[in-house]
Amino acid sequence: MSGPALDFAHLHTAVADLAHVGAIDGGGCARLALTDEDKAGRDLVVSWMRAQGLTVHVDAIGNVFAMRPGREEGPPVMTGSHIDTVRTGGRFDGNLGVLAGLEVCRALDAAGITTRRPLCVAFFTNEEGARFQPDMMGSLVHAGGLTLQEAWAATDGEGKRVGDELKRIGYRGSMTPGTIRPHAYVELHIEQGPVLEEAGITIGAVTGVQGISWTEVTVSGTSAHAGTTPMRLRHDAGYVAGLCSTFARRLTQDMGGAQVATVGANELRPNLINVIANRARFTLDLRNTDEALLKEAERRAFAFIDDAARAEGCTVERRTLARFEPVEFAPDMIDRVEHLARAHGRSVMRLPSGAGHDAQMMARLCPTGMIFVPSVKGLSHNVAEFTHPGDIEAGAAILLDLMLELAQS
Numbered sequence: 529m530s531g532p533a534l535d536f537a538h539l540h541t542a543v544a545d546l547a548h549v550g551a552i553d554g555g556g557c558a559r560l561a562l563t564d565e566d567k568a569g570r571d572l573v574v575s576w577m578r579a580q581g582l583t584v585h586v587d588a589i590g591n592v593f594a595m596r597p598g599r600e601e602g603p604p605v606m607t608g609s610h611i612d613t614v615r616t617g618g619r620f621d622g623n624l625g626v627l628a629g630l631e632v633c634r635a636l637d638a639a640g641i642t643t644r645r646p647l648c649v650a651f652f653t654n655e656e657g658a659r660f661q662p663d664m665m666g667s668l669v670h671a672g673g674l675t676l677q678e679a680w681a682a683t684d685g686e687g688k689r690v691g692d693e694l695k696r697i698g699y700r701g702s703m704t705p706g707t708i709r710p711h712a713y714v715e716l717h718i719e720q721g722p723v724l725e726e727a728g729i730t731i732g733a734v735t736g737v738q739g740i741s742w743t744e745v746t747v748s749g750t751s752a753h754a755g756t757t758p759m760r761l762r763h764d765a766g767y768v769a770g771l772c773s774t775f776a777r778r779l780t781q782d783m784g785g786a787q788v789a790t791v792g793a794n795e796l797r798p799n800l801i802n803v804i805a806n807r808a809r810f811t812l813d814l815r816n817t818d819e820a821l822l823k824e825a826e827r828r829a830f831a832f833i834d835d836a837a838r839a840e841g842c843t844v845e846r847r848t849l850a851r852f853e854p855v856e857f858a859p860d861m862i863d864r865v866e867h868l869a870r871a872h873g874r875s876v877m878r879l880p881s882g883a884g885h886d887a888q889m890m891a892r893l894c895p896t897g898m899i900f901v902p903s904v905k906g907l908s909h910n911v912a913e914f915t916h917p918g919d920i921e922a923g924a925a926i927l928l929d930l931m932l933e934l935a936q937s
């Protein structure tokens with residue numbers, strides 16, 4: 529019996545093969561949660577799991593768990609991530625973590641190693657939250673933070689329900705969510721930001737995930753003729769949305785530090801050149817590593833939105849789409865990632881995650897950690913998302929050793 533070695537060529541090929549499903553121009557992927565493309569991606573990955581001899585379980589929110597038995601029964605060491613993407617996604621976000629987990633199992637098979645604890649490779653439903661909110665939906669349900677009924681009732685922009693779409697694509701499974709409680713959870717992911725690349729560092733030992741606040745804002749005004757309506761008589765919902773968008777940037781400049789703010793979706797009605805908009809619907813994404821500061825950002829943004837609408841004679845409705853407090857990972861897991869990176873001769877730094885991850889939900893259940901590898905130019909949620917093969921290999925090798933360490937102890 530020799531030590532396990534990852535087949536990196538196989539891992540890179542798997543990433544490329546999965547990226548063919550829902551492929552879009554520029555090398556990216558569009559596999560929005562519970563669409564036909566998501567189903568095709570799921571079917572492919574499940575076929576790989578079965579071909580590897582793993583036992584596949586699907587729960588009622590469509591999370592998929594592939595089990596590799598250990599010498600002992602009991603809670604598995606779990607890894608994984610998601611394979612859904614935003615509509616303009618890259619090929620690495622989420623996918624890398626799932627496929628690297630499968631590669632770890634292949635390496636152990638090839639080396640003839642049965643670990644003491646079982647292993648589990650999971651992919652969770654609707655991590656992205658681009659079609660249905662909240663994001664991290666599958667892992668949140670798994671962790672008990674959202675009921676199955678609430679998750680099933682979530683609708684997309686066309687009114688389609690998660691529960692119906694799960695059934696339609698054949699992934700409303702029979703397992704009760706939360707059944708598989710891990711001994712520990714570890715997730716390999718691309719950083720999706722510029723920090724590691726700018727610092728010239730290969731491995732991120734992730735300290736936690738910043739708080740996330742998602743709000744949908746609907747401003748209602750009055751449609752009128754763009755040429756005849758004096759400026760003083762307008763109730764222009766589009767104008768209010770524009771002001772709020774500008775304010776979001778100004779807020780981050782005022783607050784400084786880690787505060788970020790994005791108006792990523794903005795829809796006017798009737799959306800015509802010569803008609804004042806009677807409705808503007810936009811989203812506000814606020815994030816901060818500090819909960820008190822995130823609350824302050826929310827307070828200031830919401831007050832601005834309400835005041836801007838009132839001044840224009842418009843009404844406003846706000847709806848919370850997602851709200852997660854900042855999460856800190858287990859110190860022992862952060863230490864392990866850092867030590868292993870050093871043992872592998874890799875440069876390493878500690879950093880918080882700017883993006884949301886399934887790991888932040890799993891942290892409610894068990895000691896959780898994440899390994900980041902650099903994103904070229906910090907790009908993600910963009911078809912140009914790229915991570916150098918050598919960096920992927922460095923991260924996957926640390927994932928293998930970390931899973932072994934956790935599964936043998």
Ligand code: GLV
Pocket residue numbers: 655656657663882883884885
């Ligand atoms: C989800 O992945 C997010 O961070 O927006």
Ligand code: MN
Pocket residue numbers: 610621622655717884885
């Ligand atoms: Mn992701």
Ligand code: MN
Pocket residue numbers: 614621656883909
């Ligand atoms: Mn993403």
